[in-house]
Amino acid sequence: MGRSVNVLVAASVVLALAACSPEPAPVPAPTAPPRPTPSGEATPAPIPEPVAPVGDVDVVASGLDAPWSIVRLDNGGVLVSERDTARIVEVLPDGSARAVADVAGVDAYGEGGLLGLAEHDGSLYAYFSAVDDNRIVRMPWSGDPGAITLGEPSDVLTGIPRASNHNGGRLAFGPDGLLYATTGDAGSPDDAQDPGSLAGKILRMTPEGGVPAGADSLVYSLGHRNPQGIAWDSSDRLWAAEFGQNTWDELNLIEQGGNYGWPIVEGVAGDPAYIDPIVQWATDDASPSGLAIVNDTLFVAGLRGERVWAVYPGTVSQSVGQTAWFEGEFGRIRDVVPGPDGSLWFLSNNTDGRGEPRDGDDRLYSVRLSPLVEG
Numbered sequence: 001m002g003r004s005v006n007v008l009v010a011a012s013v014v015l016a017l018a019a020c021s022p023e024p025a026p027v028p029a030p031t032a033p034p035r036p037t038p039s040g041e042a043t044p045a046p047i048p049e050p051v052a053p054v055g056d057v058d059v060v061a062s063g064l065d066a067p068w069s070i071v072r073l074d075n076g077g078v079l080v081s082e083r084d085t086a087r088i089v090e091v092l093p094d095g096s097a098r099a100v101a102d103v104a105g106v107d108a109y110g111e112g113g114l115l116g117l118a119e120h121d122g123s124l125y126a127y128f129s130a131v132d133d134n135r136i137v138r139m140p141w142s143g144d145p146g147a148i149t150l151g152e153p154s155d156v157l158t159g160i161p162r163a164s165n166h167n168g169g170r171l172a173f174g175p176d177g178l179l180y181a182t183t184g185d186a187g188s189p190d191d192a193q194d195p196g197s198l199a200g201k202i203l204r205m206t207p208e209g210g211v212p213a214g215a216d217s218l219v220y221s222l223g224h225r226n227p228q229g230i231a232w233d234s235s236d237r238l239w240a241a242e243f244g245q246n247t248w249d250e251l252n253l254i255e256q257g258g259n260y261g262w263p264i265v266e267g268v269a270g271d272p273a274y275i276d277p278i279v280q281w282a283t284d285d286a287s288p289s290g291l292a293i294v295n296d297t298l299f300v301a302g303l304r305g306e307r308v309w310a311v312y313p314g315t316v317s318q319s320v321g322q323t324a325w326f327e328g329e330f331g332r333i334r335d336v337v338p339g340p341d342g343s344l345w346f347l348s349n350n351t352d353g354r355g356e357p358r359d360g361d362d363r364l365y366s367v368r369l370s371p372l373v374e375g
Contacts, residue, residue: 048234048295050312050372053325053344057367060345061091062360066352069170069290070337070345070364071117071124077145080364081126083113083352088126090148091364101139101150107131110164118171118179120207124150127169127181134160134167136181136209156209157218161186161199166226166243170290175236178212179205182240184226189263192223200224200262202240202254223260223274229291229300229336230254233313241288241300242277249286250277251300251311279311279320290335292344294369299344301333303354308333308346312372330365331355339366 061080068083078091079100086106089097103126106114112129119125123138137153156179160168166184174180185192185200192200195217204212204220211218226243233239238254248267252260252275261274268276281288287304298311307327313320326333334349343366350361 048297050297051295051342051369052297052310052323052372053308053367054370055368057326057330057365059095059360059363060366061095061097061364062362064089064097064347064351064362064364066113067347067349067362067364068113068115068334069117070335070347071119072337072340073119073141073145073148075145076340077143077148078364079117079124079148080347081114081117083115084108086114086128088114088117088124088150090146092146100148103128103137103153105130105135112162112164112167115167115169116171116181118173120173120177120179123207125156125171125179126153127171129162129167130158132162133158134162134169134183134186136160136171136179138207156207157181157203157205159198161188161191161197163187168224168227170228170230172230173207174204174238175232177207179207179209180220180230180238181205182224182227182230185224185262189225192225192262193259193264195219195222202227202230202238220256221254221258221260223258223262223264225262225266227252228289231291231293231298233293233296233298239291239293239298241291243287244280244283246283248277248280249283249288250281251279251288251298252277278313279322281305281309285324289333289349290337290347292336292338294338294344297372299336299346301336301346303332303334303349306331306333308336308344330363331358331361342370343368 065082066084069081088101106128114128116127124141125138135158136156139153140151143149163186168182168184170182181203191197202221203218229241242250258275267280285305286302288300290301292299300309307324311322331350332355335347339345348362350357
């Protein structure tokens with residue numbers, strides 16, 4: 001797998017708030033919502049054992065150009081989107097990358113460009129910024145690892161507001177087989193509260209881009225500034241990481257129809273009209289991007305924070321614990337996904353004009369996960 005980088009891992013982690021990493025400023029500590037209990041006499045499933053990075057960090061690929069999203073295909077192939085080049089590249093076993101497609105129509109400026117990727121039923125979905133809007137397309141894919149090919153794109157959803165910043169851009173298929181997409185407020189904060197606008201929302205749609213059966217619109221939740229990573233836990237609960245303005249970044253537990261307050265509130269407000277985040281961070285400590293969940297441990301990629309936050313919302317003690325990993329070691333972290341064989345993959349993002357590139361940047365990294373030792 002390329003060269004290794006030694007990582008010192010603490011022998012144990014205190015779940016309440018890890019002493020091995022800097023704590024954000026004191027904030028109210030919301031309690032994690034209770035897990036749903038199955039009806040009838042069935043015994044609730046045990047809470048998965050939390051996991052944490054351990055051992056060496058390996059380089060899976062290097063020489064990437066402003067990478068944004070990782071997708072692992074069903075056949076073992078790995079694709080990465082490059083925001084500014086509009087390329088989708090395949091990561092090869094020797095750590096190099098080959099161009100698979102140049103996505104037509106991408107207009108990369110500011111925070112826009114080729115953003116999130118997702119795979120479903122033989123198609124690769126991509127979210128990108130065009131001249132006048134953000135849009136989602138899908139392309140059939142085929143081929144074995146090392147020789148992946150993509151067909152012509154077709155539109156899934158167009159007309160998502162775009163700007164030089166706050167474009168959202170994450171895609172993921174949920175346990176219900178529907179496509180979810182995060183959209184930013186595109187520089188117009190009030191649009192986040194407008195249910196008729198696609199800006200500042202988490203959207204849910206059929207794989208073809210239609211309104212799901214039983215729903216009135218594509219809007220799944222509203223009141224978001226610039227939501228990023230989305231993922232589901234073992235109870236099929238949807239979590240989302242979100243960029244704040246100047247004070248608080250957020251990790252939210254998403255409810256269908258829920259209003260998360262932007263631009264009226266930011267962070268924990270205690271206002272019953274809006275849903276508070278489960279965790280909040282000072283913006284210097286996070287600027288959250290991608291989100292992955294492994295054994296109900298949430299891993300959040302931090303850009304300005306230059307770290308990966310591990311959050312434990314469902315431990316035996318039912319407290320919300322968190323630990324910062326790799327602080328300052330790899331620069332800005334853009335995306336994180338579950339890797340093969342009990343590993344976690346994460347993507348550095350130092351070549352997009354905001355970071356400080358190092359030799360070989362940007363890189364895709366892998367680190368093994370092991371059960372968390374409770375203190």
